[in-house]
Amino acid sequence: MLTLFSAGFTTTPALAPISDRLMPGELLAIVGPNGAGKSTLLTLLSGFRVPEQGSVCLDGMPLTAWEPQALARRRALVAQQVRPSFDWEVRELVALGSDAGAERVDACLAALDLTLLAERRLTGLSGGEAQRCLVARALCQLAADQLVGETDTGADQAPPGLLLLDEPTSALDIGQQQRLMRLLRRLASERGLAIACVLHDLNLAGRFAHRVWLLDKGRRIAAGTPEEVLSAARLASIFEAELDEAPSLAGGPPTLVLAR
């Protein structure tokens, strides 16, 4: 369980203090306009930036007190659109940051539809393929192969971890978006991973997340279920966009469409 005790920054990029907790099994979507502080919030959640006030605790212990290697086995991060430098082979790249054996790497590759690309080099990949590699790498670091596998055997070996993703779907086609979001949701609800995911696609957030935080100008202005947070009127004013609201599907939040 990740707990934020009024954690925030005063220096730029500033983030007003947030108190909340992220439970195992929860898929949290973080949404908001450009520059709202979403990526900054992820650096706070991952412990890369230390809050100037308050604290962020994983299992009751502040992130700063964790031994880095031990923390790395419990928390992994997929940053926004970073192309790794140099020309890695996909398999090598996915194994970075863990002492994973071939089996675990294979399982993580398979989970992201990368099996056929395993021996390819990074420069030959499309943006979406590279993005999936980085997600697979994070899963591998969390030993999440036991989580993505079909069998239940590993469920109690691996303590649930924390997965942080910054716009993991930005370069993916809709089929891959769906597969990734389904995978994340499955990792959360079946295997107890806590996942925080910055998303630009509000419909994707509304459809897959258990909970949504809405950020604007460095503050969290709403938090709750997708139905509570993602109302067309609120989003229209925050994003300064004109929205049409299509009827909601199967009890989810309303589908949002840009007005022409």
Place this chain on the structure above:
Amino acid sequence: MILRRPSLPWPSPAWPTRSGTLAGLLLALLGAWLLGAFSGSLGLSPRLLLGEWPSPLDWQVWWQLRLPRLLLASLVGAMLAGSGAAMQGLFRNPLADPSLLGLASGAGLAVALWIVLLGGTGLYGQFLAGFLGALAVCLLVFRLGAQRPGQEALFTLLLAGLAINTLAGAFGGLLAFVASDEQLRQLSLWGMGSLSHALWPAAIGALVCIPPALLWLLRTARGLDLLQLGELTAHGAGLDARALKRRVILATALGVGVCVALAGIIGFLGLLVPHCLRLWLGPGHRLLLPAAMLGGALLLLVADTLARTLASPAEIPVGLLTSLLGGPYFLWLLMRRRA
């Protein structure tokens, strides 16, 4: 149907290639040692193997000149190429290199300052001066380049290196102007990038300073791998980036500073060797770093043997040879990058 390489039973598929590559390089290095040991205008000849015992003079030449020189060439080559590989990893940029970034000329200037202005004569004082000079440039360059994103950092670094090289050259010229004849001789003896005055004191100095720096660099391999994911992700994977940077900078400054103090400026080795090896072996530093060290030792040994024998009994400065090799390669690299 798409055929795939079957997954292998050992824990990491990179392992067999790793040991195989390193063993191959080690064998080649051994060959270069034998070649170097038996070639030259005086000293042991291959006829030793036929039972012809060398004369006392030949033996003495070999023991007092050739052996320390072979040692020095191996150590300096390993250090320059190893630090090149580590710096390329640290800057996440295949064009980083101790001489291109001005590290070597900074160390050179410090050594020249020490000789001329402080009247230093001892070899180990030169070591210290070289280390401090390299460290100063390292910190400066790192401040300039590390905070900027990709392409911009590259230009900043190359321009900074250019400026430092030019500045060091100008100051070096000024120092030569005010130096006494004796100091001038000392400077020019040292400054051409040559291993020709390698004697036991130099070899012992190198033996004391360089292997620890190499070991230190080898221990950064995992961290350098992680750093290629970007600092944020690397931190998420358990990397203490500041400690890594500190370690690479200190080891590189110590190693390169000592190399420059010993052998002058030997260009392009740190660029050439890791770059070629990376094309061949991939970017993983756990293999690249040791391979670059072996490859650098191999290349400098061969180059030095050529430098000794091509115009025998005269001698070409080995720095000249490596620059003649590395310069065209570098130009080719730039042309290919544009294409």
